[in-house]
Amino acid sequence: MPIYNGGVLSSSIRSAAQIMESRKASTQNVMRQIRQSTASSWANIRVARASITAARLQIEASEIAYDGIFEETRLGSRTTLDLLDAEQELLSAKSNLASAQRDEYVAALNLLSSMGLLTVNNLDLGIPAYDPEVNFKEVTSSASTSFSGSRILDAIGDRWK
Numbered sequence: 554m555p556i557y558n559g560g561v562l563s564s565s566i567r568s569a570a571q572i573m574e575s576r577k578a579s580t581q582n583v584m585r586q587i588r589q590s591t592a593s594s595w596a597n598i599r600v601a602r603a604s605i606t607a608a609r610l611q612i613e614a615s616e617i618a619y620d621g622i623f624e625e626t627r628l629g630s631r632t633t634l635d636l637l638d639a640e641q642e643l644l645s646a647k648s649n650l651a652s653a654q655r656d657e658y659v660a661a662l663n664l665l666s667s668m669g670l671l672t673v674n675n676l677d678l679g680i681p682a683y684d685p686e687v688n689f690k691e692v693t694s695s696a697s698t699s700f701s702g703s704r705i706l707d708a709i710g711d712r713w714k
Contacts, residue, residue, distance in 0.1 A: 587667060590667035591668060598664060601657035602657060608649045608650035608653045615639070615642045618639055623636060623639075
């Protein structure tokens with residue numbers, strides 16, 4: 554055992570303590586980011602649902618307005634342009650509904666992602682989950698028995714020697 558080590562032991566202890574503190578801080582930062590992402594995704598879902606409700610009400614109002622303008626056009630008190638404008642408003646309202654439904658779907662997937670639940674098993678897609686062990690066995694067994702291209706690759710490799 555050396556009598557004097559030049560502070561190497563205490564330096565390595567301080568270094569290890571600093572590394573541990575740095576990793577603790579990184580872990581806490583990641584946990585904070587996950588909480589923030591989850592809260593943001595949940596808020597986006599609530600906003601999208603409110604948008605869907607508003608879009609449905611807008612469609613109802615646009616349909617009522619369109620029907621009224623249609624009757625007025627039929628009776629001659631409105632022009633065809635007024636009818637076309639009302640129809641455009643109705644189509645715009647339906648487009649807003651589709652956009653809000655898409656936003657809700659994306660927000661729900663973002664929420665699952667931030668919670669770590671965006672997997673084949675949790676989404677119930679009806680397809681088998683990827684198993685790397687099975688794939689590895691299939692690739693290694695088929696490569697050794699049925700790959701006839703190895704002779705071709707060996708021949709190409711021999712040309713470059």
